[in-house]
Amino acid sequence: MQTFQPPRRVLMGPGPSDVSPRVLAALARPTIGHLDPAFQSLMEEIKGALQRLFNAPDHACVPLPAPGTAGMEAAMMNLLEPGDRAVVAINGVFGGRMADMAGRAGATVVTVEHEWGQPVDPARVEAALAEAPTKLLAFVHAETSTGVRSDAATLCGLARKHRALSVVDCVTSLGGIAVDAAAWGADVIYSGTQKCLSAPPGLSPIALSKAAQAAIAGRKEKVRNWLLDFNLLMAYWGGPEGSGGGGRTYHHTAPVNALYGLHESLVVLFEEGVQAATVRHARMHEALAAGIEAAGLKFLVEPKWRLPMLNTVIVPDGVDEAAVRAHVLKAWDLELGAGLGPLKGKVWRIGLMGESATPWHVRLCLTALCDALNAQGVSVDSRAVLAAAEGRLQQ
Amino acid sequence: MQTFQPPRRVLMGPGPSDVSPRVLAALARPTIGHLDPAFQSLMEEIKGALQRLFNAPDHACVPLPAPGTAGMEAAMMNLLEPGDRAVVAINGVFGGRMADMAGRAGATVVTVEHEWGQPVDPARVEAALAEAPTKLLAFVHAETSTGVRSDAATLCGLARKHRALSVVDCVTSLGGIAVDAAAWGADVIYSGTQKCLSAPPGLSPIALSKAAQAAIAGRKEKVRNWLLDFNLLMAYWGGPEGSGGGGRTYHHTAPVNALYGLHESLVVLFEEGVQAATVRHARMHEALAAGIEAAGLKFLVEPKWRLPMLNTVIVPDGVDEAAVRAHVLKAWDLELGAGLGPLKGKVWRIGLMGESATPWHVRLCLTALCDALNAQGVSVDSRAVLAAAEGRLQQ
Incomplete structure (x- = not known):
């Protein structure tokens, strides 16, 4: 058993995306204790930064100590209990996963199924909400499995109209397209670190509204999950209200170095500006398209x-997708x-996320794809392809 | 918001422990995809290394993608369901946490409470097991909250005798004192990375016997937890049997860089030798004592x-513990x-774990402690204290 040296890779799949040298350097800073006063300051900064990033000034925001899926699980497990009705819109893998988790939480789950590749249909969701009193409406803002955006503002509005809490999966959207908890009136929003934030996978930022907390x-x-029990988590993270972290209660041991990385990725993102990053993702998508x-x-x-950050391209007839x-x-060392x-x-799924959106x-990507298609006997003029992209990059 | 620069710290609390430069460097290697063939090799190496470290050649071993608490939660949530009876020995914080989680899993929980600072009493545990058919006996091998070891071999034997599965918390013991799943006949053993393995917090290695898997x-x-559902996890980690990782099924996105760190910490530990590391922990404890x-x-x-790696020292009368x-x-930058x-x-809890056991x-630690006691008006001869320790270090 020897030291592992990862191969060179360019990450343009559905995540993780390329991680910047600044974030990698942050990961390698010496570990300090999770109850250290200096670490407490770091936690407060991360909480505040997540509030800005989600535009959730009145939400409680923390990074959960596990991959993006933990955000989904925390939402379902904390909000639902036996007897509750949950409406879950499914238009890809992750909506299906939400429904599975809602069932594990003990809820009665009503699914609204869509063809993969289509956005969630507000009319059908509203019909499901209107059938019976509902505790929660869950949907995916940016379906990573299909590359589809759904209309989060409209869907959260429907939840509110029918007195249900809204749960919005923003794993792939956060930092790449507009995510706005306040404008949408979203109750629970969560994300991951390995998409448009370009930190390594392993953490799940989450925001909970006052209604969700209530x-x-x-x-x-009790919540059917101790690690993700929001009552315990918030006592550890020093309360939801920018309380300065006073009176923190030991819960788990926070993943200190992973949080260094998330913090640095947030510093990098705010240096560029969230709006500027959104524009960059859109521009790169247009050029790629x-x-x-x-x-x-x-x-x-x-x-x-x-979705600009997740491009689902249909494999032409006769082409071997995996090849x-x-x-x-x-x-090309390209994933x-x-x-x-x-x-x-x-389909292929081509990611243009965070540091990989340049x-x-x-x-x-276009060069490598043309090369691979030509190797498969599909004649493609790579010069023309690059010129088309370049024309958009120069605009 | 600026780049976070952690202060210098020497970590001698209950964990995290000091992380070696080699492990920190590993964390900072470029992120690759979690479905990359190279990452698959890394996963296989980690699985094999954990089997050696737990001495669990017939167990399925994986590192769970969340802090040590996730191992406890995975054990309770996967093994227990409503109607099951669980006996949980409590002699500190972590036994109490196990009982809490067993209840959230829907089990009928019978606790065997002990005074804090005492090991688990096999006779009282056996009495609880004998009362009724029991699905699971859970206890903590090394109670981090009190510094007490319990007799894992005897307790696992009692579980077997009463046809219960055994769950052993080895968060603090693994890599510091003997942990032997095969010799104990332990069904589920889990640990954390931030104690005697001296990797950052954030992962939880776990081993499950064939009986536990059955x-x-x-x-x-269904398991009341999707992220930690062992059936889904093992499909992602390529099966329990060293199957070469073939046919992996997407589950969560593995925390790639954290796993680089764990892998390197295992390389470091095997270079020293697990037995040699155990001897080192014992020697450092004797010198400190x-x-x-x-x-x-x-x-x-x-x-x-x-426990050699967790020294619980009584605060003398009149001394302000927190001061x-x-x-x-x-x-002294000493935690x-x-x-x-x-x-x-x-009490104070003084850790001598992994890289912090030198x-x-x-x-x-002795120098700083003497200094602090003298500052509190308790006269201590630091030269004599150091000489006593040095006498043991030279043996």
Whole structure:
């Protein structure tokens, strides 16, 4: 057993994305104690930064000590208990996962199923909400499995109208397109670190509204999860109200170095500006899309609902999906994503997330993809493809 | 908001312990994808290394993607369901936490309470097991809150005798004293990374026996936890049997860089040798104890049951416990641990874990402690204290 030296990789799959040298350097700073006064300051800064990033000034924000899935699990386990009704919109892998978790929390789960590649349909969701009193509406803002955005503002509004709490999965959207807890009136929003924040995977930032907190405080039985029990977590993180972290109660041992990394990724993001980062993601997507279309390839999702950071490209007839990914990995050290579930073998998922959303990444990806397609016997003019992308990059 | 620069700290509390430069460097290596073939090799190496470290050749071993508490939660949530009876021995904070979690899993929980500072009493545990058919016996091998070891071999034997599965918390013991899943016949053993492995906090290595796996496969209802559902986890980690990681099924996104760190900490530990590390922990404890006693201080725990890596020292009458910790932090950048629960204000907890179990740490700790006691008006001869420790270090 020897020291592991990772190979060179360019990460343009569905996450993790490339991590900046600044964040990697932060991870390697010496570990301090999780009850250290200096660490407490770090926690307070992270809480405040997450409030700004989610635009959630009245929410309690913390980074959960586990991957993005933990945010989903925390939402479902804290808000739901046996007897509750939950409406879950499903238009990809992650909506399905939400429904599974809601069932484990003991709720009666009503799913609103959509074809993969379509956004969540507000009319069908409203019909499900109108059927019976509902505790919670859950949906995915940016479906990583399909590359589709759904209309979070409208869906949160429907939840409010029907007196349900809203749970919004922003794992892939946060830092890449507009996420606005206050404007949407979202009750629980969570994300991951390994997408548009470009920190390594392992943490899940989450924001809970006062209504969500009240619902948790009013539970009849204990949360079916100790590590993610929001009452215990908030006592550890020093309360929801910028209380300065006074009176912290020991809960788990925080993942200190991972939090150094998240903190630095937030510093990097605010230096650029959240709005500027959003514009950058949109621009890189447009350039990539111009190249993809110049190569004769098509997107799964119609333009209005496309995610800039997760591009789902249809595999042309006669092309071996996995062979293309294997080729770009071998020849270009480039990771692209495969399709999941019903899209397996039918699409590639190309990530343009955070540090991976740069002109260099657009150029490399298109070059490698043209190379792989030509190797498969599909003739593509890579010069024309790059020129199409370059035309958008220069605008 | 600016880049966070942690202060210099020497970590001699209950964990995290000092992290070696080699492990810190590993954390900072570029992130690769969690489905990358190279990452798959890393996962296989970690699984194999954990099997060796737990001495669990027939167990399924994985590092859970969350702090040590996740191991406890995974054990309780996977093994227990409503209608099951669980016997939980409590002799400190962590036994109490186990009982709390067993209740959240829906089990009928029978606790066997002990005075804090005492090991678990096999006779009383057996009496509880004999009362009714029991699914699971849970106890803590090394109680971090009190510094007490319990007799894991005997307790696992009692579980077997009464046809219960055994769950052993080895968060603080693994890598510092003998941990032997095979010899004990332990069904579930878990640990953390931030104690004697000296990696940062954030992961929880766990081992499950074939009997534990069969119990999970035979559950009537779903595990009340999606992230830690062992059936889903093992499909992601490529099966329990060294199957080469073939056919991995996407579950969560593994915390890639944290796993680089764990891997390197295992490389470091095997370079030294697990047995040699155990001897080192014992020697450092004896040297520290000689100094502590030369300073006129007393241990909470009788010698037979003391943990070498977690030294619980009684605060002398008239000494302000918190002031001493504040002094050594301010003047010596040294973190010591406070007492928890009924021991709050009454003890210090001095960690000698992993990279923090060296002669340098013993000397620094005794020097700082003498300085702080003298500042409190308790006259201590630091030369004599150091000489007592040095006498043991030279043996």
